[in-house]
């Protein structure tokens with residue numbers, strides 16, 4: 001089965017070298033040398049002031065809310081992974097949904113203000129699929145209403161806005177380093193902030209509130225990353241340029257072949273994406289189900305990120321429906337994209353979608369791909385773009 005993603009593992013010998021060093025030192029966790037090294041390298045690579053590693057991205061969100069002393073309610077997006085909302089609820093903060101922008105698929109700043117009331121303390125927005133939010137629009141609203149801003153940046157590793165990491169926006173941004181993410185530490189995450197005092201507080205929260213052996217300052221939790229996880233991160237960070245380049249290459253092909261047939265997410269101005277996902281919006285849910293079934297029949301497993309729209313979650317108090325998010329969530333399918341995705345598989349994905357879209361039942365392989373030689377596409381390094389390849393249609 002070809003899945004929507006495949007965890008990048010880096011070089012095994014390199015990872016085993018780190019494992020040897022862990023065995024030699026006996027230091028497995030609790031701010032070990034590999035976590036310290038990864039933190040420093042990520043701070044440099046991302047271009048952020050403070051980054052605190054955590055053991056997953058959900059706890060990173062929860063700690064962000066705690067560090068900012070949030071209570072009451074927060075305006076958030078209904079079109080995201082469930083953790084964006086569940087983390088709020090888990091921390092006793094009421095998620096209040098505002099609708100998304102139909103083009104960017106991110107929280108729509110112009111929909112936020114109508115949802116603000118005296119209880120509102122924060123805006124929690126997601127850079128969905130690595131597309132930067134309208135961070136300036138959100139900053140203006142937050143300033144006007146004195147709200148905190150937290151970005152769920154789980155998809156935004158190495159995403160830039162106006163030539164800086166988009167993670168520099170808001171009071172806090174969080175990352176997920178789960179195995180399915182573009183950059184990962186098997187399980188892991190991070191909290192980013194420009195505020196040094198806030199960063200110090202976050203470090204305490206991540207380690208039970210322990211200041212030193214004899215002093216505990218406030219309630220904390222265990223959000224520490226371990227050394228084996230950090231070792232994985234160090235290996236993958238070495239290859240990050242290649243990972244991004246291969247994703248870009250795959251995304252460009254999808255865009256070229258599918259862009260005229262399906263709705264694509266519109267990129268935020270002045271931003272650079274990371275192609276951590278390749279979502280398309282089908283004409284309708286029934287078409288989505290047909291396309292998914294056709295792909296499944298070819299051994300390809302695209303995923304419905306994000307369905308259902310989070311304003312339908314059964315454990316929340318009913319709110320007014322977010323119609324744009326609900327409509328979009330029924331139409332979006334994420335296609336396989338990862339370094340080393342065999343090109344002939346990508347061709348199959350494209351052909352199957354075009355066929356299904358055109359209501360055809362015959363394979364169109366030969367007709368549309370006469371020039372594609374699939375030999376060698378299994379190499380872990382994708383070949384350069386085929387200069388001969390033509391647009392379909």
Ligand SMILES: *Cc1c(COP(=O)(O)O)cnc(C)c1O
Pocket residue numbers: 056057058059080081083084126152154155176177178188189
């Ligand atoms: C993956 C993800 C998370 C959760 O991260 P974990 O590391 O799996 O806990 C949160 N928000 C979004 C948008 C995600 O995609």
